Amino acid sequence: MSDQLAILNETIASARAHLVQVEVHVAQLEAQRAALAGPPYTRPSSEAVQPREETDLIELHIAAQRFGMASDTLRFWCRTYKIGVKRGGRWWVSIRKMQARLRP
Known part of the structure; x- marks a missing residue:
């Protein structure tokens, strides 16, 4: 045992x-x-979608209304003259670059 x-x-x-x-x-x-x-993972806030250094970005449809232009024209300008950036399938237009483009 x-x-x-x-x-x-x-x-x-x-x-x-x-x-x-x-x-x-x-x-x-x-x-x-x-x-x-x-x-x-935490969902980004709406402020995080636009970087702080690019606070002058607005969505293309808002820029079209604000500047009285067609959305298609602004899309063309974004691609050709680099006045905007495309993020998540949407175009964001730089107000500063847009104003500079429209100045004579």
């Missing part, structure tokens, strides 16, 4: 040692996962 008890004690000790190793590996894997994942 004491031999069986000794074997059981050795088995339990061995299992505990393996469990400690498993816990160390799990902690390492969790740290790697956290490093890869980075911060959780």
